[in-house]
Amino acid sequence: MILRLIFFCFMAFAASAAWAQQGPLRIEITEGVIEPLPFAVPDFVAETGDAGQLGRDIARVIAADLTGTGLFRELPASAFISQVTDFGAQVQYADWKAINAQALITGAVATQGDRITVKFRLFDVFSGAPLGDGVQFGGTREGWRRMAHKVADAVYSRITGEGGYFDSRVVFVSESGPKGDRRKRLAIMDYDGANVLYLTGSESIVLAPRFSPNGDRVLYTSYETGSPRVYVLDVGSVNRRVLESGVGTMSFAPRFAPDGSRIVFSVSEGANTDIYEMDISSGQMGRLTNTPAIETAPSYSPDGSQIVFESDRSGNQQLYVMPANGGEPRRISFGEGRYGTPVWSPRGDLIAFTKQSKGRFHIGVMRTDGSEERLLTASFLDESPSWAPNGRVIMFNRETQGAQGRSSLYSVDITGRNLRPVSTPEGGSDPSWGPLQN
Amino acid sequence: MNLLSKSLIVVAALSVSACTEGGLFGRGGANDDALAPGAGAGVSDPTTVAYFQETVGDRVLFEVDQAVLTTSGQATLDAQASWLSDNPAYTAVVEGHADEQGTRQYNIALGARRADAAKAYLVSRGVAENRLSTVSFGKERPLAICSDEACYAQNRRAVTVLAAGGLAG
Numbered sequence: 001m002i003l004r005l006i007f008f009c010f011m012a013f014a015a016s017a018a019w020a021q022q023g024p025l026r027i028e029i030t031e032g033v034i035e036p037l038p039f040a041v042p043d044f045v046a047e048t049g050d051a052g053q054l055g056r057d058i059a060r061v062i063a064a065d066l067t068g069t070g071l072f073r074e075l076p077a078s079a080f081i082s083q084v085t086d087f088g089a090q091v092q093y094a095d096w097k098a099i100n101a102q103a104l105i106t107g108a109v110a111t112q113g114d115r116i117t118v119k120f121r122l123f124d125v126f127s128g129a130p131l132g133d134g135v136q137f138g139g140t141r142e143g144w145r146r147m148a149h150k151v152a153d154a155v156y157s158r159i160t161g162e163g164g165y166f167d168s169r170v171v172f173v174s175e176s177g178p179k180g181d182r183r184k185r186l187a188i189m190d191y192d193g194a195n196v197l198y199l200t201g202s203e204s205i206v207l208a209p210r211f212s213p214n215g216d217r218v219l220y221t222s223y224e225t226g227s228p229r230v231y232v233l234d235v236g237s238v239n240r241r242v243l244e245s246g247v248g249t250m251s252f253a254p255r256f257a258p259d260g261s262r263i264v265f266s267v268s269e270g271a272n273t274d275i276y277e278m279d280i281s282s283g284q285m286g287r288l289t290n291t292p293a294i295e296t297a298p299s300y301s302p303d304g305s306q307i308v309f310e311s312d313r314s315g316n317q318q319l320y321v322m323p324a325n326g327g328e329p330r331r332i333s334f335g336e337g338r339y340g341t342p343v344w345s346p347r348g349d350l351i352a353f354t355k356q357s358k359g360r361f362h363i364g365v366m367r368t369d370g371s372e373e374r375l376l377t378a379s380f381l382d383e384s385p386s387w388a389p390n391g392r393v394i395m396f397n398r399e400t401q402g403a404q405g406r407s408s409l410y411s412v413d414i415t416g417r418n419l420r421p422v423s424t425p426e427g428g429s430d431p432s433w434g435p436l437q438n
Numbered sequence: 439m440n441l442l443s444k445s446l447i448v449v450a451a452l453s454v455s456a457c458t459e460g461g462l463f464g465r466g467g468a469n470d471d472a473l474a475p476g477a478g479a480g481v482s483d484p485t486t487v488a489y490f491q492e493t494v495g496d497r498v499l500f501e502v503d504q505a506v507l508t509t510s511g512q513a514t515l516d517a518q519a520s521w522l523s524d525n526p527a528y529t530a531v532v533e534g535h536a537d538e539q540g541t542r543q544y545n546i547a548l549g550a551r552r553a554d555a556a557k558a559y560l561v562s563r564g565v566a567e568n569r570l571s572t573v574s575f576g577k578e579r580p581l582a583i584c585s586d587e588a589c590y591a592q593n594r595r596a597v598t599v600l601a602a603g604g605l606a607g
Contacts, residue, residue, distance in 0.1 A: 180583045205578050207542060226531075227573045228546065250550060250574060253543040266543065268574070271505065271554035273547035294547040310544065316503070317544055340541035354541050380585070383541050399538070401585040430542070 025103060025124040025131055027071050027160045036073035037159065039066060039103035040096060042084040043077075044118070047110035054141075055109045058118060058148040062105060064192065065152035065166040069393075070418030075101050087119065096125040103131070105155055114140055118147040122155050132158045145194055146437065153436070163390035166191060169434045170386075170395060171209040171218050171235075172409060174198065175427035179405050184429075186220060188235065191388075191433065193423040199238055208384070209233075210255045211434040218432070219243075219254040219263060230254040230265050232280065243278060245285060253296045257324075258304040264288070266296040275309055277324075288326040299343045299351075300324060301368070308332070308342040308351055308368075319353060321368065332370030341383055344368070347391035350414065354383040354396075363396045365414055376416040381405075386433045395422060397429040485525060487600050494521045498556055500594040503540070505551035507559055515556060518598055519563035532557045533597045534574040535581070537590035542576060549574030556596035 027037055041063050044055035066072040082095035087108035096104050107120035119136040123129070135154055137147045146167055153164025174187040174196075183202040186209050189195055199218070200206055207228070209220040218233045225242075230251045233240040245251050248267035255264055257277075264277045275288045275295045289295040293313035300307055301324075308321050314331065317338040322329035333339040337357030344351055348368070355362040355375065361382040366373040381399040388394070392414055399407040407429040409422035422428070481492045490496060495518070498511035507515070522528060534553030536545035553572035561567050582589035 178583070180580060182578070184578075205575070207578070223575075249572060250546070252546055266547065268547060268550040270572075271551040271558075273550060294544060294551070296543045296547050297541070310541075312544075317541075340544050356539070356541075359539075381538065403583045403585075405585060 025127065025159060036067075036071055037102050038073050038075055038100055039105065039155075040075045040080065040099070040101040041066075041105040041107075042080065044107035044109045044120070045085060045087045047087070047108050048112070051109045051111045051116070054111070054116060054144055055107075058107065058109060058144060058151070059105075061145055061148035061192075062152045062155070065149060066155065068192070068420065069156065070413060070420075071156075071160065072103075075099055087121075091123055093123070093125055093128045096123075101125050103155070103159065105151070107151060111141065114142075116141050116144060116147070118144075118151065120151045120154070122158060145190060149190070149192075162392055164436065165388040165390045165393060165433075167437050168389055169211075169215065169437070170409075170422075170431050171199070171211055171434065172397075172424070172431040173206060173209065173429045174424065175407055175429055176202070179403060186218070186233070187424075187428075188218075189424070196425055199233060199235070200240075208253065208430045208432075210432045212256045213258055213260045213435065215434040215437065217256075217260075219256060219265075221252040221254065228252045230263070232263075243280065244283065245276060245278065246283075247276070247285065253298065255299055257300050258302055264298040264300065264307060266298070275307070286326070288322070289329075297341050301344045302346055302348045306344075308344055310340045310342060317356075319351065319370070332366070332368070333373075334370060335373055341385060343385055343387060345387050345391040346389055350391070352385035352387060352394050354385065363394060363412065365394075374416065376412050376414065377410075377419060382410075384430045386431045388433050389436045395431040395433050397431065399429075484521075490518070490521055490525075490598075490600060494518055496599070497595045497597040499591060500552055500596070502537075502590075502594070503548065505548065505555045507555055511556075512559065515559045516563060519560050519565050522560070522565045522569065528600045528602055529569045529571075531599045531601065532560075532570060532572045533599055534572065535579060535593055535595050535597070536577045537593040538577045538580065538585070539590065540577065542578075545576035546574050549576050552594070552596045556598065560598075 041059045043059045046052040046055045063074045067074050079099045082092040084106050104123040104125050110117045117138050121134045122131045124131045137150050139147050149166035152166045156164045168191045170191055171188045173184050175184055177183045184206050185202040186199040186206050188197050205223040207221040209218045220231055221228050222231050228250045230243045231240050248269040250268040253266040262277055262279050266273050267276050272292055273294045275298050277286045291313050293311050295311045298307050298309040305324055306321055307324050310317050311320050317340045319333040319339045319342045320329035320331050337355050339353050339355050341354040342351050350365045352365050355364050360378050362375040363377045363382050363385050364375040379398050380401040385394045385396045393411050395411045397407050398410050399405055407427045409428040409431050412419045481488050495514040498514050532553045534549030536548050557570045557572050580593045582592040
């Protein structure tokens with residue numbers, strides 16, 4: 001689906017852009033938010049006869065997106081003094097101020113056949129002024145959730161100054177069956193668990209899907225041939241093909257380079273596992289590590305110049321950074337325990353990882369030089385962190401203990417707050433958070 | 439003819455018992471519920487897969503995060519090597535496995551080390567290298583289902599899964 005994004009500026013809003021940077025309606029996430037910002041989002045006004053349900057649904061998705069960040073608190077409609085029945089009408093700031101709404105989101109939806117048009121405005125209630133321009137989106141009726149996510153992304157961005165992440169998708173492994181007979185298949189969904197689609201069957205074990213930088217393809221590992229191999233799957237057509245490395249007996253742990261044309265992955269030959277790169281179209285290979293240790297879980301820096309990976313060359317799993325074309329790595333993890341599954345943040349500033357220490361698993365982040373390590377979670381088994389496109393939130397999987405153990409997806413803010421389960425129809429593991437959609 | 443189809447023919451010829459998971463005779467392997475042909479009666483017949491699994495022992499176990507063979511593991515592999523030399527029609531896939539206390543990718547690599555350790559030992563005891571191949575399932579196919587050491591110890595394994603006929607790659 002292609003969304004048309006149209007900016008239309010209300011004349012009265014002309015002075016609002018500069019104001020947005022100095023107004024009081026601002027959440028500085030890095031300072032830590034103790035009190036979520038109260039907002040109101042009345043049902044979007046139906047501008048055509050059959051748009052009423054859509055107007056209600058869109059407002060609900062926007063509210064869920066914003067409250068799901070832990071940074072916002074929704075005021076219930078039962079508290080509203082004003083009703084918004086006309087998108088163009090003057091906002092009664094006093095009525096919203098009276099119920100302590102700091103942000104007000106109003107919007108309207110119109111339908112025309114299979115197409116819908118959604119527009120919205122954001123108001124800073126206490127300043128009595130709009131925050132940013134009104135924006136209008138067009139799309140298909142069945143893509144209505146995406147338009148709600150786009151509104152929420154715009155609101156989130158204007159208030160936090162950070163990029164949004166709601167209009168994005170996650171590819172993951174959907175798991176069913178008991179622990180001793182786990183069935184796994186690839187699935188894709190909206191970031192909030194809606195619109196799940198299955199990309200493969202569960203005849204073979206599939207592991208660790210990874211989105212391409214623009215979300216058009218997925219790399220993953222499958223046991224289709226009896227032994228793990230790296231595959232690339234086209235998300236649109238669901239066609240897949242094996243990427244033959246021509247070396248070793250097993251290939252796994254693939255990830256795209258930021259330009260989407262190369263991949264980096266692990267190859268096992270006998271007892272030894274090393275890291276290789278491959279040009280996808282030519283199949284040309286390059287070997288990046290060459291030690292008797294286990295080297296795996298490589299991840300590029302967003303500028304493509306470096307690779308972070310895990311190696312047990314020191315005696316146990318630790319994190320290392322090397323130039324993207326190979327070369328001498330430097331160790332960056334030095335804390336107690338074992339470190340694995342490093343993933344470079346899309347902002348370039350942090351590396352997320354899984355840490356095992358004293359019988360517990362943690363998701364953590366550190367700076368790219370290994371300093372300022374912070375553990376965000378702790379449980380019997382947390383692993384597989386993946387970054388939201390704005391580098392503020394991490395999705396991962398948590399497996400519960402015991403014979404009835406089950407894996408499910410969670411997200412957590414990089415501050416360590418707002419740990420939340422991500423709802424999936426079955427169990428879930430190995431999430432890969434894709435880019436913001438266009 | 440590929441390995442699997444040859445195996446299936448052998449299964450059909452040897453046995454009236456059901457084999458639900460194809461032709462690899464892997465009691466402790468990734469396809470655990472595959473019943474060996476002639477299981478039970480076959481345990482006393484030293485040429486059967488069941489004998490290999492039950493009497494010879496089809497698996498060796500490892501310490502936490504280790505791929506070093508234990509003394510008893512070596513003894514088991516000595517017996518496997520001897521059985522394989524007496525039964526030259528069989529090839530084998532050595533499957534490496536890990537317990538759940540590790541990250542997924544690392545455990546695949548760790549399982550490869552375990553499978554290779556067992557394979558290398560079998561080769562050192564005279565089994566032709568082209569009769570053996572390896573694969574790792576990491577922590578994807580646990581055998582014992584609980585979250586304590588009693589189960590973990592059984593899951594940290596290399597299992598020699600027999601296949602009839604055909605040389606492994």
